[in-house]
Amino acid sequence: MALEGKHGMRDLLQDALRGHRADYVEIRIEEAETTAIRFRGRELEEVGRSRSLGGNVRALVRGGWGFASFNDVRDLRRYVEMAVHQARLVPREPVTLAPAPVVEDVVRASARKDVRGISVDDKVALLKEYNELLWASAPLQTTAARYNDLFRRSIFANSEGTYTEQEVLDLSAVLVAVARKDSEVEQAFLSVGSQGDLSVLDGRQAEVEAVARRAVELLSASRIKGGSYTVIVDPRLAGVFVHEAFGHLSEADHVYENPRLRELMVLGRRFGGPPLNIVDGAAVPGHRGSYAYDSEGMPAQRTYLIREGVLVGRLHSRETAGRMGEPPSANARSISYRFPPIVRMTNTYIEPGDTTFEQMLASIDDGVYVKDSFGGQTSMEMFTFSAAEAFRIRRGRLEEPLRGVNLSGNVFQTLANIEAIGNDLQWSEGGGCGKGEQAPLPVAMGSPHLLIRDVVIGGG
Amino acid sequence: MQDIAEQVLALASRSATWAEVYAAREEETPVSFKANRLHSIETREARGLALRVVVEGRIGFASSSQLDEPELLVRDALATARFGPASALAYPTQQVQDPGLGLYDQRIADLSADTMVQIGQQMIDRVRAHGEDILCDADVRKSTGTVLLLNSSGGQGTYCQTVVWLGLNANRVRGTDILDIWEEDASCHLAAIDAEGVVRTVLEKLDLAEEIAPIRTASLPVIFTPKGVYMTLLAPLQAALNGKLVLQGASPLAGRLGERVFDPGFSVFDDGRVPGQPTSAPMDGEGVPTRRTALVQEGSVSAFYYDLQTAGLAGTESTGNGQRGLTSLPSPATHALRIVPGTASYEAMLSDISEGLLVDQTMGAWAGNVLGGQFSGNVHLGFRIEKGRLVGRVKDTMVAGNVFEALAHLAGIGDRAHWVGGRAEIPYLYIPSLAVSAR
Structure with missing residues (x-):
């Protein structure tokens, strides 16, 4: 070169x-x-x-x-x-x-x-x-x-x-x-x-x-009637969820500019139950969002966003950290030299809990198991993502396959509605993240299985 | 750029059966406002050369931003041709002239950052006068670009284009309720940009969004605004008419040319030659003159859109839709889809509905099985219709369906088409029944 x-x-x-x-x-x-x-x-x-x-x-x-x-x-x-x-x-x-x-x-x-x-x-x-x-x-x-x-x-x-x-x-x-x-x-x-x-x-x-x-x-899967369901979310889709629904909301450039959002995203606010821990960090080694220095030359870190259900940190550039008086997190990234660094996620994941998949399944009388995602999008409080694969759950058992399952919700309610966190953290390294004009940025997402109440599914 | 392009073409032609150089240069100035205030002014210069070659019947491709290393570019392209796809290209031989599309406006090229700042600030001040709790993001962006294409079969063309683009987002947070309304406009001509129209539309929608109205899970009549159509229904339609997906049989419309699939009032063109539009150009990315192609006529599928390679494989001709960036081969893409207006006024559609939904912005509708025509999106901005009136904004609501079913029977097609962000021209569409899901 x-x-x-x-x-x-x-x-x-x-x-x-x-x-x-x-x-x-x-x-x-x-x-x-x-x-x-x-x-x-x-x-x-x-x-x-x-x-x-x-x-x-x-x-x-x-x-x-x-x-x-x-x-x-x-x-x-x-x-x-x-x-x-x-x-x-x-x-x-x-x-x-x-x-x-x-x-x-x-x-x-x-x-x-x-x-x-x-x-x-x-x-x-x-x-x-x-x-x-x-x-x-x-x-x-x-x-x-x-x-x-x-x-x-x-x-x-x-x-x-x-x-x-x-x-x-x-x-x-x-x-x-x-x-x-x-x-x-x-x-x-x-x-x-x-x-x-x-x-x-x-x-x-x-x-x-x-x-x-x-x-x-x-092609022969059933369609589900739109409405509110209890869902088990697999680690891949849960990874998209934590990235889309919560990760973007933790980006300090959004939060800093919007005083009302700043009130909503105030550090110390409870977002979920005590088992909920959400982390982002380029210092988590070996994933697509890992690096030594961000695009501002800051050494990579690992940042708890939610610890035991409480908001404790957010993603910063040097500017947003300076303006908000919070510790920097080395999350300023640009997709290439053509664009300035902006606040981005790196490797974002939900830490594992102690529930097995079988326990989750057994606890559901009527619900949906959703797996992997074609993609997702968020606009602050509202998120939506599509399931690539889904099954109906009845009386604790996986039944017929479903298609056209698209989930949507309000992040504040949905995080609070997480009933159980699996013990099986898995990472997804495919795809990439888009923000403004800068896409696809290499990121990784991780999560165990999640059990969530009251998720809106748009039927097809 | 001409010199280096000619040099690369000459060098490549020594070893290749056919060669094509695509060169582009662009200077872009984005001025961006965040939270009511000027946030940044940038200048982005970009340039590059893309070389496509055919060697022993196979296609090779390479691109570079480095103008001083023509040998390296040629070597890369020749190397990939060893494993590349078999060529089905019909080599263009035409010298494409600009038919007077009016794509260049010196006033845009001369537009100063100061003036761009004023345009943005005025939009924000107007919206802010409407409510203290509104936060505006705005973008005012201009670009000046030159495209040059040369091939070894005598085909060539060049054009310059200026674009100015405005985007305005109004955000209002109340408790955990977050409202976002955005509008945009774009043109190759400064005088054609309607900042006032963008502001007016945002203000109207802010007023409408004041009240929150409940909606129930049911099959309901739904009116999509032009922007709502663009965000929710257009991508599956665009994919289904793509000659490449048709050739693979991956489009639900494959094998259905001439068949009536849509409502008899529904007609769609792709148009690469609308004067002054950012989507227009005299030629596509491989030197084929652009045109206006009727894709759906009175509900019947009348054509698909093609680039050269796909057309060659499908045994047809390119429709001038070989679109490309610098770093990849051309591929079929639309210029500007134009849905032909019908006869229904917006007021008449509204007054026809006793309980229903008006959809203006959706989120994530693109993320499902687009190929199958499925859409399922969060209603990011939508209003409950009650007895012919908009009574408030809906929340926690999704619309879902299949584009081919939804467009097969329309209860109304708006009598005026509107440009959405300078990318597509669309009327209001009234769908008699769609699945609406609410929390």
Whole structure:
């Protein structure tokens, strides 16, 4: 890569940071290489490689931010001036950024079966093998298989003296089975991800076969009447729930700007029963949201958001932590050099409790078991997410499969309605998170099974 | 950009049967307001080259933001062609001219950050005058872009486009009740932007949202506003008409060309040539002239939309819908879907309903089985209709159904179509019965 061995880059950055007349300036230069492979049906649809080199400058003047991003990394001083000029146009009350340690560090990425060491044709062959397995496992209408990997090197310097070089590896893959009967179409999928470790795709045969069969079975699944139900939520869907419904609400940029929300999300408020613990942190190692430093050069942390049912923390950038007088949490992330860092989740999870799945099931006379999710969305108090798979529960037993199950609710009520927390924490690494224009950002979500009362299901 | 594009094309043509260079450059200035106040001003410059090659009948692809390494880009593209998909491309040979779409406005290019700040602040001040407890986020954004396409079969085209976009979100929190209303507008012309209209609509909806009204779980008549249609019903329709999904048989409309699937009053076009629209362009991302394509005519499926590769595989012609970003191959995508207006006035639809729902914003409706036409979304902004009047905002409510069933029998199609965020033109749609679920 072009940045490799360019020892002069550090001097360039530090030169550009001199004499800027701003309260704070940071510069990031990033270089990335990606590989994308797509199958649609049995056919290979795309194999592509992309390279990018670009950077950004962010400047703070009396509480207002300016930001410039660019591909031409030779003229850094010009972009520093641009960002400082813009920051001057933004009148805000001054802010003291939450203190960050001055760091000099180089972080190399590595993975067990490193995507950088595997040839494109081996990756194509692997994806093809799974795609063919979908076809061999059930009578499908079509399939899709997508694979993306990324290697990025970021150089970061700020006017406080921090200088870091950080490498990031990322991999995501999804396999989709589509079944059709007349004008009805159903789909099922498997989504996996890792920090550039291709072995995440090893030994997935049984799951892939199950995906193919599930798509076909959904065609004859029942529909449920809309209404309020007791549900058991599997770890994958519960992960989406904790991310969508609660995680976004914990992002301090939302909370800070909205005084009423600040009252709602006041630290110390009870959100759930004593067994409920929710954590976010890039310092939780080995997941897609793990890193050493966030996009502001802050060392990664692990933050309790809810401890024993009580709100005890939230996700911060240096600015929001400074403005709210709370401890910083190293959650400022940008999806690439094109965008400024904003407050984001990393690895978000509900800690395990002590209830077994069997105990949950036995306690329900009439309810629904919902598994995995096609996706979810939130708008502050309201969340919604779709189940990829669902079963009716009657008299403590799983009965007929359901389709078209979409859950919705109010986060405050729903967290309070968690009746039991499973003992079986599992992580999901697939997909990604979107906020504003910045998507998909690699994140991980984790949860054990949850039993929740009174969840609204939109029937179909 | 022309020089480097020509250089890459020449270099690639030495080893490839066919080569195509897509080059794009954009400068974007987003001005954003949060919680009633200016939050940030940014400048984003982006540029890049994408190279598609055909070598021994196989497609290779690479892209780069680095303009000084043409050899590397060509090498990457040639390398991926070794394992790439078999080409079914019909090579474009046309030099595409801009037919006068009016996509460039010097006033947008010259628009200063100060003026953009004023536009945003004025919108916020107007809404704030309506209520102290309202918090506004606003975005005023402009972009100036240039696209250049060259291929080795003589096809080429270039165009410049300016876009200005306004978005306004009004938020009001009372207890644990959070209300969000957003509106937007976009155009290639500064004079065509209607900031006042955006503000007026937000204020009207804030008034309507004052009262909260109960709704019961039942099958009810539902009117979707143009924005409600866009957020809830359009994605499954868009997917079902996509030539690629049709080719795979993954669309419920596959094999049903000419069949009457929708209400006889329902017609949809894709239009890449609406003057002054951000979705318009003289050509698509692979040098095929854009057009206006009738997809559904009087309820019957009349066409699907295609890019070159999909059209080649399906044995048909591209409809000029090969859309792309810099980092991936073209793929079929619509320019602007336009649902043809009907004859029902909004007032007449309302007065027809004794108990029902008006849906303006939904959340998560896209997250279900879109391919199957299913939608199931939280009603993020919706109003209870009682005896022909809107009586209040509903909460904890979902609407669900199947797009193909819902659009098969419409009780009314609005007599005016409205642009939604400069992306689609849609009338009000009145669906006689939909599943509504409430807590």
